[in-house]
Amino acid sequence: xxxxxxxxxxxxxxxxxxxxVIFGYPGxxxxxxxDALLDSKLRHVLVRHEQGATHxxxxxxxxSGRPGVVMVTSGPGATNAVTGIADAFMDSTPLIVxxxxxxxxxxxxxxxxxxDIVGITRPCTKHNYLVKNVADLARTIKEAFYIAxxxxxxxxxxxxxxxxxxxxxxxxxxxxxxxxxYKPTIRGNPRQIERAVDAIEKSERPLFYVGGGVQWSGxxxxxxxxxxxxxxxxxxxxxxLGSFPASDPLCLGMLGMHxxxxxxxxxxxxxxxxxxxxxxxxxxxxxxxDFAPKAExxxxxxxxxxxxxxxxxxxxxxxxxIKAVLQDxxxxxxxxxxxxxxxxxxxxxxxxxxxxxxxxxxxxxxxHRERDAVSPMHVIEEMHTLTKGxxxxxxxxxxxxxxxxxxxxxxxxxxxxxxxxxxxxxxxxPAGIGAKFAAPDRKxxxxxxxxxxxxxxxxxxxxxxxxxxxKVIILNNYYLGMVRQWxxxxxxxxYSYSAMSVPNFVKLADAYGARGFRIEKSKExxxxxxxxxxxPGPVLIDIVIPKEEAxxxxxxxGGAMSEMLFA
Amino acid sequence: xxxxxxxVLVENEFGVLARVAGLFSSRGFNIESLTVNEDPxxxxxxxxxxxxxxxxxxLEQINKxxxxxxxxxxxxxxxxVETVDRELMLVKIAVEDRTRSELDAxxxxxxxxxxxxxxxAQTVEVTGDSAKLRAFIALVRPLGIKEIVxxxxxxxxxxxxxxxxxQRSLRESx
Numbered sequence: 085x086x087x088x089x090x091x092x093x094x095x096x097x098x099x100x101x102x103x104x105v106i107f108g109y110p111g112x113x114x115x116x117x118x119d120a121l122l123d124s125k126l127r128h129v130l131v132r133h134e135q136g137a138t139h140x141x142x143x144x145x146x147x148s149g150r151p152g153v154v155m156v157t158s159g160p161g162a163t164n165a166v167t168g169i170a171d172a173f174m175d176s177t178p179l180i181v182x183x184x185x186x187x188x189x190x191x192x193x194x195x196x197x198x199x200d201i202v203g204i205t206r207p208c209t210k211h212n213y214l215v216k217n218v219a220d221l222a223r224t225i226k227e228a229f230y231i232a233x234x235x236x237x238x239x240x241x242x243x244x245x246x247x248x249x250x251x252x253x254x255x256x257x258x259x260x261x262x263x264x265x266y267k268p269t270i271r272g273n274p275r276q277i278e279r280a281v282d283a284i285e286k287s288e289r290p291l292f293y294v295g296g297g298v299q300w301s302g303x304x305x306x307x308x309x310x311x312x313x314x315x316x317x318x319x320x321x322x323x324x325l326g327s328f329p330a331s332d333p334l335c336l337g338m339l340g341m342h343x344x345x346x347x348x349x350x351x352x353x354x355x356x357x358x359x360x361x362x363x364x365x366x367x368x369x370x371x372x373x374d375f376a377p378k379a380e381x382x383x384x385x386x387x388x389x390x391x392x393x394x395x396x397x398x399x400x401x402x403x404x405x406i407k408a409v410l411q412d413x414x415x416x417x418x419x420x421x422x423x424x425x426x427x428x429x430x431x432x433x434x435x436x437x438x439x440x441x442x443x444x445x446x447x448x449x450x451x452h453r454e455r456d457a458v459s460p461m462h463v464i465e466e467m468h469t470l471t472k473g474x475x476x477x478x479x480x481x482x483x484x485x486x487x488x489x490x491x492x493x494x495x496x497x498x499x500x501x502x503x504x505x506x507x508x509x510x511x512x513x514p515a516g517i518g519a520k521f522a523a524p525d526r527k528x529x530x531x532x533x534x535x536x537x538x539x540x541x542x543x544x545x546x547x548x549x550x551x552x553x554x555k556v557i558i559l560n561n562y563y564l565g566m567v568r569q570w571x572x573x574x575x576x577x578x579y580s581y582s583a584m585s586v587p588n589f590v591k592l593a594d595a596y597g598a599r600g601f602r603i604e605k606s607k608e609x610x611x612x613x614x615x616x617x618x619x620p621g622p623v624l625i626d627i628v629i630p631k632e633e634a635x636x637x638x639x640x641x642g643g644a645m646s647e648m649l650f651a
Numbered sequence: 652x653x654x655x656x657x658x659v660l661v662e663n664e665f666g667v668l669a670r671v672a673g674l675f676s677s678r679g680f681n682i683e684s685l686t687v688n689e690d691p692x693x694x695x696x697x698x699x700x701x702x703x704x705x706x707x708x709x710l711e712q713i714n715k716x717x718x719x720x721x722x723x724x725x726x727x728x729x730x731x732v733e734t735v736d737r738e739l740m741l742v743k744i745a746v747e748d749r750t751r752s753e754l755d756a757x758x759x760x761x762x763x764x765x766x767x768x769x770x771x772a773q774t775v776e777v778t779g780d781s782a783k784l785r786a787f788i789a790l791v792r793p794l795g796i797k798e799i800v801x802x803x804x805x806x807x808x809x810x811x812x813x814x815x816x817x818q819r820s821l822r823e824s825x
Binding site for chain 1: 661662665666669673674677708711712715716718719720721722723724
C-alpha cells in the first residue's frame with residue numbers, strides 16, 4: 085500500500101468522493117494540504133474572505149446536489165467560516181469544511197491562530213471531527229461526506245492539526261461507512277402512507293405545503309406528478325420555490341409572512357394540510373396557535389424525525405426520504421380509483437382560492453412602466469423577459485429577496501439560492517459564484533440590496549479573478565430596506581440607523597476590473613439591463629429604487645396569518 | 652413538571668458529553684441530574700443517564716434530538732417503565748456524644764455505612780432512590796450536616812414489568 089502524507093490523504097479522499105472544486109483560503113496551519121493541492125487535478129477558487137468560501141460552497145451544493153467543499157486555515161480562517169456553516173446548517177445544505185488546526189502538541193495552549201473550532205461549530209454542524217491521528221483521516225473524510233450528503237443534509241467540519249497533515253500513513257480509501265449511531269430512514273412506513281392517502285381522500289379542502297426537503301431529495305418530478313394527478317393546490321416555502329412549476333395554476337406561490345392573501349387564506353381554510361419536506365418555521369406559521377385553524381388533519385413527510393411535531397401537532401407523521409415516500413404514495417393513489425371522484429370537489433376549492441387571489445393580488449400598480457422611478461416589480465419583469473425565466477437566481481436577504489420570492493416564477497428546482505433559515509446578508513454574491521461553478525452553462529443572476537451587497541462585496545474580486553459570468557443586480561434605495569419597512573410600520577417611522585451611504589458601484593466594479601451599470605429611471609431599465617446581461621464576465625448593475633417601496637402584504641410580527649397588513 | 656429518566660448509549664470518544672450537554676443547553680432543555688460512565692464490558696461505548704423535566708412534547712423532542720447526534724447509539728426513555736434506580740450520597744455529619752447513638756440508629760435503619768470517622772464528624776455512605784436519600788437528609792439534618800456529595804441517578808428497567816392496561820412499553824429507538 086502506498087504511503088501518503090495526511091495532506092495527500094485529504095486530497096486523494098476528496099477526489100475519491102468526486103469533489104471537483106474547493107473554495108478556500110490558505111494559511112499557516114493548512115499549508116501542508118495546500119502544498120499537496122498544487123499537484124492535484126482539483127480546482128481551487130481563492131476567495132477574499134472565508135465566509136465567501138462557505139456561501140460559494142453552499143451555492144455549488146444547492147445547484148449540483150453534491151456537498152460543497154471548503155478549505156480554511158485555523159483560528160480566524162475557521163471562525164470566519166462559522167456564519168456560512170451556520171447558514172448551511174439552517175438550510176440543510178451539505179458542506180465539507182476542512183480546517184487546519186495548530187499541531188496536536190499545541191492544542192489547548194492558546195497557540196498562535198488557535199481556535200476550538202470543533203467546540204465553536206458543535207451546535208451549528210450536523211457533525212464535526214478533530215482528527216488527532218493520521219490513521220483516522222481517510223475514514224473520517226469518508227464519514228464526513230456520507231453524513232453531510234445523506235438523510236437531512238448539513239455541514240460537517242473536519243479539523244486537521246498541522247502535524248497530522250504532515251504525518252505519513254498507508255492510504256486506502258474505505259469503501260463503506262459503518263456508523264452505528266447514524267442510519268437515516270429512507271422508506272416511509274406503508275401503513276402511514278395508506279393512512280395519509282385515506283385522509284387526503286376524505287378531505288374537502290386539501291392543500292400541499294412543500295419546503296426545501298423536496299429539492300434536496302430530488303423529488304420534484306414525483307411531487308409534480310402527485311399534485312397534478314390529484315389536482316390539489318400547492319403552496320411553497322421560500323426554500324421550496326421551484327419544487328413545482330410556477331406556471332401551473334395549481335401553484336399558489338409562497339405562503340407565510342409575505343405570502344399573498346389568496347395563498348394564506350387557503351392555509352387558513354384547508355381541512356387537510358400535507359406538509360412535505362418543510363418544517364413549520366415561524367416565518368411560515370405566524371402565531372402558531374392560529375396556524376391552519378381548520379386543518380382537521382396535518383400530514384407531515386420529512387426525513388428528519390425531530391422536525392415532526394416540533395412546532396405543530398401532526399396527525400400523520402411519515403419519516404423517510406421524500407422521493408421514496410412520494411413514489412410509494414403515487415402507487416397507492418394510482419391503485420385507488422375512488423380518489424379520482426374527489427377531483428370535482430377539489431377543483432371547486434381550487435377555484436375558491438384563485439378567487440381569493442384575484443380579490444387581493446400582489447402589487448396592483450400595473451402602471452409602473454409609466455412612472456419615472458424604477459419599481460422593483462418592473463425589474464423582476466425585465467429579468468424574466470430577458471432570461472425567458474430560465475436562470476438561477478441567488479439573492480441576499482431583505483426586501484429584494486421577498487420580491488423575488490413573491491414574483492419571479494420559478495419553473496425548475498434548484499433555481500433559487502437564498503438564505504432562508506439564518507437570513508444571512510452577504511450570501512447572494514458568493515452563492516451565485518458557487519452556482520456558476522456547479523452549472524457553467526446556466527445563466528446566473530444575483531439579486532441584492534445596497535446593504536446586503538456590501539456585506540461580502542469583496543468577492544467581486546474572486547468573480548473577476550476567475551472571470552465568473554454573473555450579473556449582479558443591486559436594488560438600491562440607500563436604506564436597509566426591510567429594516568426601514570419595519571421601522572415605518574412598527575416603530576412609528578423612527579428610522580434608527582437604517583439609512584446607509586453607498587459607494588459608487590459603477591466605479592467600484594471598474595476598480596475591481598468588472599463592468600458596472602447604473603439605472604435611475606424606468607425608461608432606461610429594459611435597454612441597460614439587456615446590455616448588461618449581454619456583457620460577458622462579472623457585471624454589477626446598480627438600480628435606484630424609491631425607499632418607500634414595501635414588501636406587501638405582511639403578517640405583523642407575532643401575528644397570525646388572518647391578520648395580514650396590506651398597506 | 653414531571654421528571655423523566657433517559658439513558659443514552661454513546662460512542663466512548665472525546666467530546667461526546669459536550670455534544671449531549673450542549674444539545675440540552677442550546678435547545679433549552681433542563682438537566683436535573685447526569686451521570687456518565689464507560690461501559691465496563693464494552694469499552695467502545697459509554698452510558699449517560701440524564702434526569703430531565705418537561706411535558707410529553709419536550710420529552711419527545713429530547714429523544715429525537717438525541718437520536719440525531721451521530722455519536723448517540725441508542726436512547727432509552729424510562730417513561731412509564733418500572734425501573735430500579737439508585738443514587739449514592741456521602742454525608743459528613745457532626746457528632747457529639749449525645750447524638751452518636753441516634754446517628755447509629757439512622758444509619759442502621761437506612762442500611763447505610765459509616766465510611767470515615769473523626770472526633771467531631773462521621774461520613775456516611777447511603778445508596779437508594781431519591782426518596783430514600785431525601786428522607787435520610789431530613790433525619791440527619793438536626794444533627795448538623797457539614798458536607799454532602801451526591802451522584803446523579805442511574806437506572807435500569809426491571810426485568811419483569813407489571814401488566815398494566817395501556818402501559819407504555821419501553822420506548823427504545825436506535
